[in-house]
Amino acid sequence: MIESDAFVQALQDIGVDFFTGVPDSILGGIIAELMERRLYTPAVREDEAVAMAAGAYMSGKVPAVLMQNSGLGTSLNALISLNVIYRQPCILIVSWRGYQGKDAPEHLVMGEVMPQLLDTMKIPHRTLSEKAAIDDLKWLAETFMKQRIPVALLITKGVVRGLHP
């Protein structure tokens, strides 16, 4: 398992310096670490978080938005009508609830359709793996810089340490 402080440090090392989002249990450890480092600005909705990140990007920051995959539904319009149309990149750290059909009922449909949804939105995505984590983050930074659109790193349960081990 990746420790949440190592994960946050790795994001800082690739240059991310503005973090916002809405919590999910899978992201609990990461958000706690971000709060400890005083790097996290909490949002009340994912579209608000995405827009705040866009403002921060235009002010010279490298932003990341943390969200549960259901939040992709909430933020879809901002991601398309703001980020994609205006070419404003953003790193999305998305927890993959409903992964492989194993989760509470409310997560099963989004869990299944999420990869196609991201493909349809033309948002490049990768699933974080413990073995290739360094590669995954390198890919994240490169895609962010090159394509200037949102790019998503998907996090399944148990890959990054949460609040309750």
Added chain:
Amino acid sequence: MRPEQGTMQSRAMAMAALLELLTDQPVIICNGFPSREAYKIADRPTHFYMIGSMGVASAIGLGVALAKPNKQVVIFDGDGNVLMGMGTLATVGALKPKNFIHVVFDNEVYGSTGNQPTISNVVPLEKVAKAAGYVNVERVREREDLVYEFKDMLKKDGPSMLLVKVNEMVEDVGRVMLDPPDITKRFMKAIE
């Protein structure tokens, strides 16, 4: 003339008065007619014109305000936009960025889509903002009050909301003739 009987000012007139008081402050302008009117009245590289993503103008402004604490950030918003993204009033009220001035042109309608009524005639948005934690809020109608209060807000620590009651009149304006990626680049350079 729906909004509060006797309101004579159009949004374009109010906006022109405010733009005269601004120089190089970043201004985020919500989608629909407000962006088109601002573009026609005075096009500046410090303007971020929105063509979509209704409801998040103030969230974009908040991102700028947090990342650029030494710049005073102004948001030109509409009543329909604020109602759609009302959660952001809470985020702003809680974070209390001092450099945040939220101007809401309240015509009590979704003007850009054909004047369908909003509910801002019965929901005083400046009171919602105050309850959420905005430091200064004012509701104005007359041009003199508008100019006086806006000047005052430029001098004070925010977050501030200036709710401007305007009529439903819309200027004869075209679209914003800039490519969105160019708006991004130009704005970034201007506020660097």
